Amino acid sequence: xxxxFYPRLALVNLKKNGNTYIPYILTCIGxxxxxxxxxxxxxxxxxxxxxxxxxxxxxxxLGIIVIGIFAxxxxxxxxxxxxxRRKKELGLxxxxxLEKKHIARVLFYETVFVTVISLSLGLIGGILIGKLLFLxxxxxxxxxxxxxxxxxxxxxxxxxxxFLVIFGLTLLTNFLQVKLSNxxxxxxxxxxxxxxxxxxxxxxxxxxxxxGAGYGIALSVKTPLEALMLFFVAVVFVIIGTYALFxxxxxxxxxxxxxxxxxxxxxxxFISVSGMIYRMKQNAVGLANICILSTMVLxxxxxxxxxxxGQEGMRRDFYPMDVSIIGEAGxxxxxxxxxxxxxxxxxxxxxxxxxxxFDLARFRxxxxxxxxxxxxxxxxxxxxxxxxxxxxxxxxPLDDYNRLTGGNKSLAENEMLIFSVGDNYGxxxxxxxxxxxxxxxxxxxxxxxxxxxxxxxxxxxxxVKDDAVMEAVYQTMKNDDDPQTTLHAxxxxxxGDEDTLNTFSANLRTAVTQSNPDINIQNLYEALTELxxxxxxxxxxxxxxxxxxxxxxxxxxxxxxxxxxxxDSERFEIMEKVGMDKTEVxxxxxxxxxxxxxxPLAGAIVHVAFAFPVITKMLAAFRLTxxxxxxxxxxxxxxVYALVYTGVYLLTARSYYKMIH
Amino acid sequence: xxxxxxxxxxxxxxxRFGGNQVQALSNVSFSVEQGEYVAIMGESGSGKTxxxxxxxxxxxxxxxxxxxxxxxxxxxxxxxISAFRRDNLGFVFQDFNLLDTFSIQDNIFLPLxxxxxxxxxxxxxxxxxxxxxxxxxxxxxxxxxxxxxQKQRAAVARALITQPKxxxxxxxxxxxxxxxxxxxxxxxxxxxxxxxxxxxxxxSVAAASHANRVLFIKDGEIYNQIYRGSMSNDDMYQKISxxxxxxxxxxxxxx
Numbered sequence: 001x002x003x004x005f006y007p008r009l010a011l012v013n014l015k016k017n018g019n020t021y022i023p024y025i026l027t028c029i030g031x032x033x034x035x036x037x038x039x040x041x042x043x044x045x046x047x048x049x050x051x052x053x054x055x056x057x058x059x060x061x062l063g064i065i066v067i068g069i070f071a072x073x074x075x076x077x078x079x080x081x082x083x084x085r086r087k088k089e090l091g092l093x094x095x096x097x098l099e100k101k102h103i104a105r106v107l108f109y110e111t112v113f114v115t116v117i118s119l120s121l122g123l124i125g126g127i128l129i130g131k132l133l134f135l136x137x138x139x140x141x142x143x144x145x146x147x148x149x150x151x152x153x154x155x156x157x158x159x160x161x162x163f164l165v166i167f168g169l170t171l172l173t174n175f176l177q178v179k180l181s182n183x184x185x186x187x188x189x190x191x192x193x194x195x196x197x198x199x200x201x202x203x204x205x206x207x208x209x210x211x212g213a214g215y216g217i218a219l220s221v222k223t224p225l226e227a228l229m230l231f232f233v234a235v236v237f238v239i240i241g242t243y244a245l246f247x248x249x250x251x252x253x254x255x256x257x258x259x260x261x262x263x264x265x266x267x268x269x270f271i272s273v274s275g276m277i278y279r280m281k282q283n284a285v286g287l288a289n290i291c292i293l294s295t296m297v298l299x300x301x302x303x304x305x306x307x308x309x310g311q312e313g314m315r316r317d318f319y320p321m322d323v324s325i326i327g328e329a330g331x332x333x334x335x336x337x338x339x340x341x342x343x344x345x346x347x348x349x350x351x352x353x354x355x356x357x358f359d360l361a362r363f364r365x366x367x368x369x370x371x372x373x374x375x376x377x378x379x380x381x382x383x384x385x386x387x388x389x390x391x392x393x394x395x396x397p398l399d400d401y402n403r404l405t406g407g408n409k410s411l412a413e414n415e416m417l418i419f420s421v422g423d424n425y426g427x428x429x430x431x432x433x434x435x436x437x438x439x440x441x442x443x444x445x446x447x448x449x450x451x452x453x454x455x456x457x458x459x460x461x462x463x464v465k466d467d468a469v470m471e472a473v474y475q476t477m478k479n480d481d482d483p484q485t486t487l488h489a490x491x492x493x494x495x496g497d498e499d500t501l502n503t504f505s506a507n508l509r510t511a512v513t514q515s516n517p518d519i520n521i522q523n524l525y526e527a528l529t530e531l532x533x534x535x536x537x538x539x540x541x542x543x544x545x546x547x548x549x550x551x552x553x554x555x556x557x558x559x560x561x562x563x564x565x566x567x568d569s570e571r572f573e574i575m576e577k578v579g580m581d582k583t584e585v586x587x588x589x590x591x592x593x594x595x596x597x598x599x600p601l602a603g604a605i606v607h608v609a610f611a612f613p614v615i616t617k618m619l620a621a622f623r624l625t626x627x628x629x630x631x632x633x634x635x636x637x638x639x640v641y642a643l644v645y646t647g648v649y650l651l652t653a654r655s656y657y658k659m660i661h
Numbered sequence: 662x663x664x665x666x667x668x669x670x671x672x673x674x675x676x677r678f679g680g681n682q683v684q685a686l687s688n689v690s691f692s693v694e695q696g697e698y699v700a701i702m703g704e705s706g707s708g709k710t711x712x713x714x715x716x717x718x719x720x721x722x723x724x725x726x727x728x729x730x731x732x733x734x735x736x737x738x739x740x741x742i743s744a745f746r747r748d749n750l751g752f753v754f755q756d757f758n759l760l761d762t763f764s765i766q767d768n769i770f771l772p773l774x775x776x777x778x779x780x781x782x783x784x785x786x787x788x789x790x791x792x793x794x795x796x797x798x799x800x801x802x803x804x805x806x807x808x809x810x811q812k813q814r815a816a817v818a819r820a821l822i823t824q825p826k827x828x829x830x831x832x833x834x835x836x837x838x839x840x841x842x843x844x845x846x847x848x849x850x851x852x853x854x855x856x857x858x859x860x861x862x863x864x865s866v867a868a869a870s871h872a873n874r875v876l877f878i879k880d881g882e883i884y885n886q887i888y889r890g891s892m893s894n895d896d897m898y899q900k901i902s903x904x905x906x907x908x909x910x911x912x913x914x915x916x
Contacts, residue, residue, distance in 0.1 A: 261780045270767070270774045278762040574758045577719065578819070579747030579772050581740070 006102070010109035013089075020085060020562060024078050025118055027555055028163075031071040032122025034548050036159040037130040038064045040152035041137060055530065056141065056537040063541045067548065072166055074552050079170040081559050083177055090178060103178050111171040118167075119160060126159070127151055133544075140308070141536035142529070204252045207244025214238035215610045223388065227617035234614065238607060239292055246288035246603075250280045271575070271588050272595070279564070279596060286560060287600050290553050294604035295611075297549045298641055302608070302634035303615055304542025307535045309633060310624040319524040320449045321354065321491040323505070325512065327519040329359060329488045337490065337519070340511045348496075350504045355492040356447055358400035359467065361474035363482055367391045367458065370427040374477060390457040393477075395470045395486075401463045404447045409463075411440065417463035419443040421452060425460065433476040448491060452625075494525070501525045550641070554648045557597070561652040565659030572660055589660060590653075597649045605638060663728075664858050665693040665716070665827060670725035672711050672881075685711040686722070687881040693827075693860060698853040700872035701862045702905070708881040709862045713831050716860070717750060718742050730826055747772050751820030753861075755832035757812040759804040759819075765811075766800040769819045776823070786822050794818050794848060810841030817848060821857070828852075830861040834868045846871045866905065870898040879908055 014021050042060040047053045093103055214237030221227045254277045258264050264273055280287075325337060334357070345352060365372035366389045398411050409417065416437045418425045430437050445451075446461050464470050467486070474486055494501050505525040512519055572585050580588075612634060616627050624630065670689040675682050685708045693699050703709045714720035716727060718734050727734050729749060737745055752758075759768045766787065773783045791797045794814045799807050804815070813833060820828050830849070834842035842865070850871050853859050861868065869875045871894060877885045885908070887900055 265770065265774050265780045265783065267775050267777055270771070274762045274767065571760055571762070574760055575771070575775075576743070577717075577752060577754070577758060578775070579743050579823075580775050581743030583740075584743075584775075 006105045007109045007113075010106050010113060013086075013106065014110055014113060017082070017086065020082055020559065021114070023555055023558055024082055025114055027078055027551070028075060028114065028118035028167075029122040029125060030548070030551055031067070031075065032118060032159060032163055033125045033129055034544070035064070035067050035071060035162065036123060036126030036152075036155055037133050038067055038544075039158055040126070040130050040155040041134050043152055043155055044134070053533060056533045059534075059537040059541050063544065066545060068162060070548065070552070071163070072169075074555075075166055076170060076173070078555065078559065080173070081563070083174050085563060087177075087181070100178055104175050107174050107178065108171065111167055111174070115164065115167045119163060122163075123156055123159065133540075137536070137540045140532075140540050142532040198251075200248050201252060203244050203248035207241050207247075207249050209241075210237045211241025211245060214241055218610045218614045221614050221617050224617045224621035225388075227614050228621055231614055231618060234611075238295075238610075242291055242603065242607075243285070243288045246280070246291065247284040250284060251277060254280065267584070268588075268591075272591050275571075275588075275592055276595060279592070283560060283596065286556055287596065290556055291600035291603040291607070293549045293553050293556075294600060294641065294645075295607040297546045297553070298604060298608045298634070298637050299611060299615065300542045300549075301546045301637040301641070302630070303619065304535075304539045305637065306615075306619060306630045306633040307622060307624060308539040310619070310626055310629050311531055311535045313624070313626055313629075319522060319527060321356075322493040322524040323352075323508075324489060324491040324522045325519060326360075326487050326489045326522075327516060328483050328485050330485045332488065332516050332519060334488055334490065336515060337512055340515075341490075341508065344504060344508050344511055347507070348500050348504045350500060351495045352492040353495060355490070356404055357488065357490045358404060358448070359397055359470070359486060359488050361395040361470050361478075361486040363393055363474065363477045363479065364390055365393055365432075365477055370429050371431045372477070374479065388457060392457065392459045394459075394461045395464050395473060396461060397467050397470055398463055398465055401446075409441075411463070411465040413465055413469065414438060415440045415465065417441045417443055419446040419449070419461040419463075421449055421459035421461075423458070430462070432473050435473070435476070448489075498525070502529065550644060553645075557648055558652050560596075561593070561656045562659070565656045568656075569660045585660070586657075589657065593649070593653050593656065597645075597653075601642060601645055605642075608634065608638065662695040663692050664695045664697075664730055665860070666726075666728040667691050667716070668726045668728075670712070670715060670727065671723045672708075672715065672720070673723045684881055686715075689725070689878070689881070689883055691876060691883055691886075693858060696853070696856050696858055698849070698859045698871070698873045699861070700869035700875045701860065701878055702864055702866075702869050702875055702901070703878035703884075704864065704909070707878045709864075709878055710831065712878065713829060713862045716827075717752065717829050718746050744776075747776050747823060749826045751823060751825035751828040753813070753816050753820050753828065753830040753833045755835035757804070757809075757816045757836070759812055759816060761804055764801055764803055765796065765807065765815045768804065768815060769800075769822055772819065772823045783822075786824075787818075790818050790821055793851070808841070809837050810844055813837060813841070813845055814848065817845070817852075821852065826858065828857060828859045830859065830863075832863050832865075833861060834863065834865055839867075842867065866898055866901050869901050870894050872897075875901055875904075877904060877908060884908060 038060060041047070042057060042064060047057065090103055093106070094100065098106070214234045217230050217234040217237065221230055254273055257269070257273050258277070263269055327334070327337070341352075344350075365374065368389075372391070372393070398409065398417075401417070402408055411417070414435075414437050416430060416439055418430070418439050418441075420442070424442055425439065428439055430439055443461075443463075449459075449461065464473065470486055494504070496504070502525050505523045509521055509523065509526070512521060568589070572580075572589070576582070576585060612631070615634070616630050619625075619630060668690050670686050671684075672686040673682050673684050689708075689712060701709055701712065711720065715722050716734075718737065722735060725735070734745065759765070760771070763771065769787060769790075770783050773786070787800075791800060794817060796811060796814050796818060799811050799815070804812055807815070813836075817833075820830075833849075834845055837845060846868055849859055849861070853873075859872075861872065863869055873889045875887045875897075876883055877887075885904060887897070887904060889897055892900065
């Protein structure tokens, strides 16, 4: 036999099955591009030199893992779909006299072709698109200086290795399929007698209960901390519920409909209901997959976009003033710091404003009503309660306060003014150790901070009579790792363009910490870089994974329609013979496709709606509290997704109709 | 009374890109009386299936007319044709054409559901029919759970439940073993005795020998016909066999 026989047969097979193999190969190429891009961006040397790239790298690494797992699952899924569809063909080969080992050889060559095509196009695509995406990433994280993006040979190697393993495994499962079956089975592979599915009330009830539990958790979450902890529990419940309801609940419902004779024996319901029962049996898992994938896409997109869009608002929450320099009052020479500051400002022509300086003492304490304690007494408290009780307290002497506000308030030894960043303090007294102080006024504003929502514990500013009182309270309350003495702070805002300010911030830090290693400098512009990297990285990954999941969803839908088209065409032919007219056939088809298509989307949207409270709470942990913004981002995500989804529906529905007629 | 009248039927298939023309029916005329049981025989490619498709209003002739109960089915509008088919014709196919997604009962109900009959009526029609066809036990089962003979009887029930003027059967015994085939043919004879007009297309001599009249079709034309008269099924069988062999050997002389 000609030694090219098998390769040629394999090639012919691929061509003949083009309408399923081309999407499959495209899937492979897409996965390879995604994987290589992530690997190569992750290992880019230039990225290491950027401040804050650690976070970004962690996020990207997460992405590599997710994409890897995803590729394995997804390629296996599509491959099993393809081989199922081709059983008849393979059966025919074995009846025509090809032995199993010959069929295996054909399958081997097919896999080789698919692998070679996918890997070569995927890697080339990865190199091209990778560069594009890298530039996009740099743009998202506001990184200005150009970084070179080389072809990453190591990445090429890893990607090739990973995908060779995946393709090898799919080939093995195909071998197994052929080995385990006889020709007759293969011939009939596509048309096993479809048993009417059994519905189980128990599974349905489990589904309802666990979906209810998931939604219940989502709705009952009160604090961001709870949200972070319970989110995954809720997700697991919802996933279980989704699968159970798609698999069993749908069939239970349809069977109930079928029992209602009046409803069932109407021409418009008759065919849809029985068709749906049959279809749900085959597709329940697939539809549940689509539903969960869609939910993931929507949640990922809406949270990452919200974070990215919302970060402008968030940064002020972290840093009330652009720069704050805080050092121990006795050990730091603030005159020198100021001199350094002036000279740095002059070098880059940066101007500062709103400069304030004051003495302060800072410590943490546990709040029990009006009592503030060094340690917690309530042992039954959970972790969440621990973080809710903890409060950050800053003491400021009255004369600094008066100087900064231009006021002339006065206080007695045992009196204090209080400013609470979050909810108002509300108590008439405050107790530190065994000393009780009277709160004479609840301040509405303070120069160094402002009102904002507090998610974990409270932040209080207390104005005390003088340094002596401050010192006394501090010494009572301070923990072992707090500084020995009280502190002095210098805070100011900066004016200028962002690039200059970035350089200035870096220079200032170097200059000041050289002479004062213990000094604490917080700088909005440095932090911004980190924030951009953090949220930008998230956004990048979110959009990246979102697109990938979307691609997966689209492909699952496409394959589903194709396979159903073949089966349904036979069925509708019979119905036409028995006296169903073409317009009725069309109507019925449309109704069925619509249901199958939009059930998962509707499910996903309901999931997202219930997840929304949790999402807002979780984002609050990242200091994003603008619920309107989150809502708009989520809404936009849902709309865009629904549009893409509908587009896919229209495209596949068309090829489906073509198949029927 | 004439139930079906076919006049000068002609059907020419043109291949998709023009060019070749194949004449499937050249000139077919015959008629079927109310209550008759007619078999149409012919070899593969003789035009049987084309004829049946035209009678079933699934296909249109190139020229000629077909009257069913006085109505010309060739000129029925497309929008009415499905309803017409549903109300007037019953079909039995070689490969049963039962839908896997429906139970036997629902398969039988299908044409009535499409005609929007109510459930009580459907049920009252099904009862006696199922008894006659001996399928009462399998009504709740699905097509893949029952034997070929049972499937075909279910298909017959589906054809009869609309009380059609004419039952068209296309090679109904083709996929059945001889016992099931004989059983089905007895059923056809029995329902014919009750007054049902039946037209079957077959190349099984056994199947044709149950009919009152056998039409032979060759190269798109009616070639010959045999009336049962007072012949038994066995005599009929002999006569059909003889005619077929004459037909096959070129058919210079017949009768």
